[in-house]
Amino acid sequence: MTGTGTNAGESAAESAAKSAAKSAAKSAAKSAAESADEELRELADKQAALGEVRGTPAADPVNAPMIRHWLDAMGDANPAYLDRGVAPPAMAQVWTMQGVRPRGGKDGTPVDDVLTALEARGYTGVVATNCEQTYHRYARLGERLTPATRFAGLAGPKRTALGEGYFATWNVTWYADGDEPVAEMMFRVLKFRPRTRAAAAPAERREPYPLRPAVNGDTAFFWEGVRRGELRIQSCAGCGRLRHPPGPICPHCRSADRSYVTAAGDGTVYSYVVHHHPPVPGRPTPFAVAVVELPEGVRIVGNVVDCPPGEVRIGMAVRVTYRAMDDELTLPLWAPRES
Amino acid sequence: MRTPTGDDVAAGAVLPELTIDLTPTLVVSTALATMDFTPVHHDVEGARAQGSKDIFLNILTTMGLVERYVTDWTGPEAIIRRIDVRLGVPAYAGDRLSLTGTVVAREGPDVTAEVRGRVSLGDHATAVVTFTFP
Numbered sequence: 001m002t003g004t005g006t007n008a009g010e011s012a013a014e015s016a017a018k019s020a021a022k023s024a025a026k027s028a029a030k031s032a033a034e035s036a037d038e039e040l041r042e043l044a045d046k047q048a049a050l051g052e053v054r055g056t057p058a059a060d061p062v063n064a065p066m067i068r069h070w071l072d073a074m075g076d077a078n079p080a081y082l083d084r085g086v087a088p089p090a091m092a093q094v095w096t097m098q099g100v101r102p103r104g105g106k107d108g109t110p111v112d113d114v115l116t117a118l119e120a121r122g123y124t125g126v127v128a129t130n131c132e133q134t135y136h137r138y139a140r141l142g143e144r145l146t147p148a149t150r151f152a153g154l155a156g157p158k159r160t161a162l163g164e165g166y167f168a169t170w171n172v173t174w175y176a177d178g179d180e181p182v183a184e185m186m187f188r189v190l191k192f193r194p195r196t197r198a199a200a201a202p203a204e205r206r207e208p209y210p211l212r213p214a215v216n217g218d219t220a221f222f223w224e225g226v227r228r229g230e231l232r233i234q235s236c237a238g239c240g241r242l243r244h245p246p247g248p249i250c251p252h253c254r255s256a257d258r259s260y261v262t263a264a265g266d267g268t269v270y271s272y273v274v275h276h277h278p279p280v281p282g283r284p285t286p287f288a289v290a291v292v293e294l295p296e297g298v299r300i301v302g303n304v305v306d307c308p309p310g311e312v313r314i315g316m317a318v319r320v321t322y323r324a325m326d327d328e329l330t331l332p333l334w335a336p337r338e339s
Numbered sequence: 340m341r342t343p344t345g346d347d348v349a350a351g352a353v354l355p356e357l358t359i360d361l362t363p364t365l366v367v368s369t370a371l372a373t374m375d376f377t378p379v380h381h382d383v384e385g386a387r388a389q390g391s392k393d394i395f396l397n398i399l400t401t402m403g404l405v406e407r408y409v410t411d412w413t414g415p416e417a418i419i420r421r422i423d424v425r426l427g428v429p430a431y432a433g434d435r436l437s438l439t440g441t442v443v444a445r446e447g448p449d450v451t452a453e454v455r456g457r458v459s460l461g462d463h464a465t466a467v468v469t470f471t472f473p
């Protein structure tokens with residue numbers, strides 16, 4: 001980063017802003033990513049500790065009409081099943097699938113919470129990667145199977161061809177009447193952050209912006225606000241003080257209870273730097289990064305746009321503006337008040 | 340359907356290729372037969388809205404087709420013990436699934452075969468199937 005100031009005072013301010021912005025951004029990014037990962041790990045451990053959780057028994061016992069329908073659709077002419085009164089082993093899961101309309105009952109599994117948490121953190125894509133089934137014996141006509149699910153583990157985050165994601169693994173065992181296991185399945189899915197939004201017109205898709213903010217339990221409210229065009233500042237539900245960047249604990253009263261207020265969106269440049277080199281992916285140089293002081297009492301780091309970088313000055317009045325960086329990501333930026 | 344003679348099933352034996360046209364009827368009828376009503380397996384518009392180019396085979400069907408492929412060859416006497424599938428690219432309606440397989444191990448009654456299911460985009464499924472003859 002290179003300063004553009006002309007006197008010693010400005011240079012010192014810039015230097016301070018530079019190191020403050022740099023270390024704040026660095027520690028916020030690191031702790032945000034780390035704490036998101038930690039939260040997921042904790043949840044995964046908790047769900048795994050639940051062990052095997054029994055689900056609802058199949059709506060119907062193993063029966064000839066469903067077997068016949070399945071064999072017909074698969075084009076499977078093997079006479080062994082109906083002749084011997086057993087089901088094709090690969091049908092194990094079919095008996096306990098939900099219908100078009102879920103039947104209710106205790107259909108929840110230890111897997112659900114993990115998948116929901118991954119979705120809340122932006123890992124909205126899902127693709128199955130592995131399915132391994134072991135058949136202890138073929139299920140017999142008249143038996144009613146009951147599934148039992150055990151969450152086995154979470155691995156990640158990993159970069160994949162589809163996007164960054166976590167691999168979630170679970171096991172299902174199907175029990176016949178009584179406690180005899182008939183079949184087991186290990187199932188693994190990749191929950192990923194899609195690189196691009198699925199759109200009807202892919203030609204109009206924009207290149208994904210390469211710099212993604214870390215969204216986690218501490219910062220999700222802020223990014224949700226950005227999506228709605230609101231600048232949200234974390235507040236302590238204990239002592240009421242505002243703080244930014246968001247964090248888990250109030251630095252003044254140590255309360256972990258938190259809320260937020262919506263800032264008016266005005267601010268003044270407290271300090272700034274102009275970045276010339278090295279190149280930054282997705283952003284032409286030079287560009288100005290400012291520490292903006294809000295009348296609400298906190299400072300927030302952001303790029304200054306709609307203004308040549310050389311014209312940014314300390315004390316300049318700015319107003320928040322929201323820019324869609326690609327088809328998914330919106331960032332809050334700062335523009336001169338006058339423009 | 341042939342009657343198995345266990346001696347045919349030695350390591351190195353090659354299963355005859357089976358190609359299956361993935362018509363929309365096949366994709367939809369297998370989705371319903373496996374009780375999987377997820378829209379991407381029967382609703383073209385729904386599938387496209389999620390970024391897929393068309394409806395595609397569900398996993399339970401892939402398992403079922405791998406099972407069928409092996410038992411078409413072994414005949415009705417074989418007992419399937421285990422099917423491990425690693426899933427690859429989607430198998431879209433309008434594509435063609437080509438199943439090939441090789442016996443890779445034989446220990447007494449236990450036989451292991453590797454099965455590959457290819458579509459135009461690449462490997463849809465890479466499977467290891469274990470079966471025995473009673």
